[in-house]
Amino acid sequence: MTTLCRDCGVLTETPPVDRRCASCGSPRFKSHAELEALTLAHIDCDAFYATVEKRDNPALLNRPVIVGGGHRGVVAACCYVARLSGVRSAMPMFKALKACPDAVVIKPDMAKYRTVGRQVRQLMLETTPLVEPLSIDEAFLDLSGTEKLHQGPAARTLSLLVKRIEQQLGITASIGLSYNKFLAKVASDLDKPRGFAVIGRGEAVQFLSPKPVSLIWGVGAALQQRLARDGISVIGQLLDYTERDLSARYGAIGRRLYRFARGEDDRTVTPDAPAKSISAETTFNTDISDAGELARILHPLSERVAERLRNAGRGASGVALKLKTADFQTINRSRQLAKPTQAGEILYRAALPLLEVEADGREFRLIGIGAEGLVDQSQADLPDLFEAAPSRDARLDRALDAVRDRLGAGLVQRGPK
Amino acid sequence: MKLTIERAALLRALGHVQSVVERRNTIPILSNVMLRAEGGKLSLSATDMDLEIVAGVAAQVGSDGSTTAPAHTLYDIVRKLRDGAQIELDVSGEKGSMTLRSGRSTFTLACLPPEDYPLMAGGELPHNFTLSAGDLKRLIDRTRFAISTEETRYYLNGIYLHAAQSNDVAMLRAVATDGHRLARMEIPLPEGAEGMPGVIVPRKTVMELRKLIDETDGEVSIALSDTKIRFHFDEAVLTSKLIDGTFPDYDRVIPANNDKVLEVECKLFAEAVDRVSTISTEKSRAVKLTVERGSLTLSATSPENGTATEELEVSYSSTPLEIGFNSRYLLDIAEQIEGEGAKFSMADAASPTIVRDSADSSALYVLMPMRV
Numbered sequence: 001m002t003t004l005c006r007d008c009g010v011l012t013e014t015p016p017v018d019r020r021c022a023s024c025g026s027p028r029f030k031s032h033a034e035l036e037a038l039t040l041a042h043i044d045c046d047a048f049y050a051t052v053e054k055r056d057n058p059a060l061l062n063r064p065v066i067v068g069g070g071h072r073g074v075v076a077a078c079c080y081v082a083r084l085s086g087v088r089s090a091m092p093m094f095k096a097l098k099a100c101p102d103a104v105v106i107k108p109d110m111a112k113y114r115t116v117g118r119q120v121r122q123l124m125l126e127t128t129p130l131v132e133p134l135s136i137d138e139a140f141l142d143l144s145g146t147e148k149l150h151q152g153p154a155a156r157t158l159s160l161l162v163k164r165i166e167q168q169l170g171i172t173a174s175i176g177l178s179y180n181k182f183l184a185k186v187a188s189d190l191d192k193p194r195g196f197a198v199i200g201r202g203e204a205v206q207f208l209s210p211k212p213v214s215l216i217w218g219v220g221a222a223l224q225q226r227l228a229r230d231g232i233s234v235i236g237q238l239l240d241y242t243e244r245d246l247s248a249r250y251g252a253i254g255r256r257l258y259r260f261a262r263g264e265d266d267r268t269v270t271p272d273a274p275a276k277s278i279s280a281e282t283t284f285n286t287d288i289s290d291a292g293e294l295a296r297i298l299h300p301l302s303e304r305v306a307e308r309l310r311n312a313g314r315g316a317s318g319v320a321l322k323l324k325t326a327d328f329q330t331i332n333r334s335r336q337l338a339k340p341t342q343a344g345e346i347l348y349r350a351a352l353p354l355l356e357v358e359a360d361g362r363e364f365r366l367i368g369i370g371a372e373g374l375v376d377q378s379q380a381d382l383p384d385l386f387e388a389a390p391s392r393d394a395r396l397d398r399a400l401d402a403v404r405d406r407l408g409a410g411l412v413q414r415g416p417k
Numbered sequence: 418m419k420l421t422i423e424r425a426a427l428l429r430a431l432g433h434v435q436s437v438v439e440r441r442n443t444i445p446i447l448s449n450v451m452l453r454a455e456g457g458k459l460s461l462s463a464t465d466m467d468l469e470i471v472a473g474v475a476a477q478v479g480s481d482g483s484t485t486a487p488a489h490t491l492y493d494i495v496r497k498l499r500d501g502a503q504i505e506l507d508v509s510g511e512k513g514s515m516t517l518r519s520g521r522s523t524f525t526l527a528c529l530p531p532e533d534y535p536l537m538a539g540g541e542l543p544h545n546f547t548l549s550a551g552d553l554k555r556l557i558d559r560t561r562f563a564i565s566t567e568e569t570r571y572y573l574n575g576i577y578l579h580a581a582q583s584n585d586v587a588m589l590r591a592v593a594t595d596g597h598r599l600a601r602m603e604i605p606l607p608e609g610a611e612g613m614p615g616v617i618v619p620r621k622t623v624m625e626l627r628k629l630i631d632e633t634d635g636e637v638s639i640a641l642s643d644t645k646i647r648f649h650f651d652e653a654v655l656t657s658k659l660i661d662g663t664f665p666d667y668d669r670v671i672p673a674n675n676d677k678v679l680e681v682e683c684k685l686f687a688e689a690v691d692r693v694s695t696i697s698t699e700k701s702r703a704v705k706l707t708v709e710r711g712s713l714t715l716s717a718t719s720p721e722n723g724t725a726t727e728e729l730e731v732s733y734s735s736t737p738l739e740i741g742f743n744s745r746y747l748l749d750i751a752e753q754i755e756g757e758g759a760k761f762s763m764a765d766a767a768s769p770t771i772v773r774d775s776a777d778s779s780a781l782y783v784l785m786p787m788r789v
Contacts (some may be wrong), residue, residue, distance in 0.1 A: 091456040271648065339567070376698070376701065378787075378788075379701060383786070384597065384785065385594060385596050385597040385599060385670040385785055386770060
């Protein structure tokens with residue numbers, strides 16, 4: 001079985017007998033029958049925000065670190081020490097602090113994480129042009145055809161890439177290597193942190209069979225429940241159905257259920273896949289039920305989304321409102337706009353009626369607004385014979401964007417009209 | 418009800434009414450066409466509750482009576498029968514059904530009682546006038562391409578028909594706009610239209626009306642109130658509700674002082690726009706017009722596709738100007754210009770431009786420029 005030394009990249013036919021690499025002495029190996037044949041990877045930084053904070057403050061190294069917002073926020077990232085106490089990311093802060101009272105809580109410094117994220121991306125791009133970022137700290141990489149360039153199989157190139165990320169940026173990442181995106185993403189989670197997990201063609205179906213259906217990308221809580229009602233809880237049970245059965249029963253996702261259960265996924269790695277939506281949300285310090293107060297919080301969020309639309313050169317043809325009730329029910333409501341826009345005021349006004357329907361006295365802990373159905377900016381805010389020149393508003397928006405760019409976000413904002 | 422009718426005659430009459438019937442209906446009877454046989458005549462009615470068409474056709478009526486039958490099914494059957502066939506319609510059989518016989522074919526169709534059919538309530542239509550089919554056709558064709566489909570501004574989803582003064586001459590005007598372009602067509606006000614209210618005729622009515630005009634060359638008499646309009650053709654009557662809304666004051670968006678006048682040969686211009694726009698992106702369809710003394714350069718660029726330019730000899734003597742338009746809109750307008758020349762009156766790259774037929778002042782188009 002091909003064996004790779006994860007530190008020096010030496011490949012051998014069999015694992016070393018003394019569990020040490022013959023050339024560098026490292027004990028970190030990866031052995032797999034298909035190791036030289038697999039080229040699709042998912043790289044995911046380990047507890048990214050927390051790791052960056054630890055890197056910048058070594059005193060925190062062995063302490064539980066949680067990055068997240070205030071008392072009411074959620075855990076954005078938690079280090080592996082904190083995870084020992086049961087803290088998980090996306091957990092509400094108060095729960096996390098109950099589980100791990102001595103945790104060091106750090107307010108997220110997004111600008112810093114973005115910088116490091118970009119540096120990671122840069123190292124990835126030096127390895128292959130086919131990098132598809134999923135978020136600030138994870139990406140798919142397609143390394144097929146790079147064997148000659150990097151003088152070795154993808155597995156070796158990836159090991160050396162992750163090692164370079166560690167050495168140059170001081171953060172760790174885990175690799176999932178397989179033959180498609182679905183399995184690569186699943187694999188990167190198997191061996192965290194500093195992991196290297198491989199799922200080959202030979203074991204994919206066997207590996208997936210006992211796993212819960214929720215492992216399949218696109219299967220959320222609702223679909224999982226529906227599948228459970230139909231007697232399907234693990235992926236292996238999907239193998240009993242034909243593609244037509246599953247499509248007829250579950251619609252478009254049926255095809256994916258059929259194919260993923262067989263370890264098949266034909267999505268390609270697409271660099272710069274344009275964003276499908278742009279959104280902003282905030283969690284309140286105390287629950288809010290008053291519609292007017294919710295609207296006042298929604299306004300600057302709309303402006304922020306609009307600014308990001310303008311920066312991305314996109315226009316929104318729809319708007320989505322997100323609310324989370326005090327008991328953690330998420331409500332999503334969306335509507336089409338009459339025509340695409342980049343103006344925060346228009347997004348805000350389109351979202352208001354949605355908010356008015358939902359703000360019926362219930363207490364909410366979070367509100368967010370999203371721009372959907374993104375189109376090119378040449379389609380947005382086209383001049384209209386009958387409406388007051390939107391171009392003047394647009395010019396004001398661009399001027400404000402420039403001010404914020406120079407002097408910092410949040411300094412100047414539009415008020416509600 | 419029992420009658421015999423020649424296939425072509427029934428097909429033609431059904432053709433007039435069946436397209437009014439929506440494909441999907443929550444109220445079952447709205448999928449049906451009402452058939453009424455009376456005194457040697459078969460009349461067919463279809464409605465979607467906003468628009469109603471009644472077509473009449475001669476038939477050998479054995480016994481008077483009426484029923485309602487599924488419109489699209491009936492139309493499909495008649496369409497598939499042999500040319501020249503005689504068709505017998507008979508409701509004397511099983512209750513709630515109609516039998517259709519032709520040659521060796523027999524069909525039984527489920528019917529619903531005619532009493533339930535929602536015919537449009539009468540009501541006074543105090544304003545009456547007559548237009549030639551040709552005039553009505555021009556009023557529609559010159560304007561309908563600009564009708565908006567935007568639901569929020571529902572009052573733009575039709576053609577605004579009203580009486581107006583043009584240089585102190587009374588005119589009947591049709592206006593449509595979607596906010597990006599506006600089309601205005603006028604003809605001398607026909608007798609009887611003085612004092613008519615301005616009405617907005619909905620898009621679907623306009624489209625059905627246009628089909629009926631194609632089959633007539635006589636006159637169309639029009640009756641209207643401020644909520645309804647009726648068009649009488651030789652063989653059919655179309656009655657429609659009007660859009661309940663206020664059409665915007667469009668006069669104020671027609672610029673009065675656009676002094677940069679560009680004249681082009683319309684056909685050459687349209688061909689060039691069509692060629693250059695091949696490059697512009699599918700979505701924006703933008704073309705740039707660079708106008709200088711005696712010459713016009715059309716150009717398009719797209720980050721994905723590349724660039725295109727084409728030069729035309731034109732008549733222009735004002736200061737140079739660069740202005741962008743949606744090529745689709747330019748072509749829509751060019752298509753309506755029958756004369757050889759088209760005249761553009763412009764102000765600047767951000768203000769509305771007026772386009773006219775150089776030889777015919779009855780139609781006027783206003784076009785909003787694009788950023789290019």
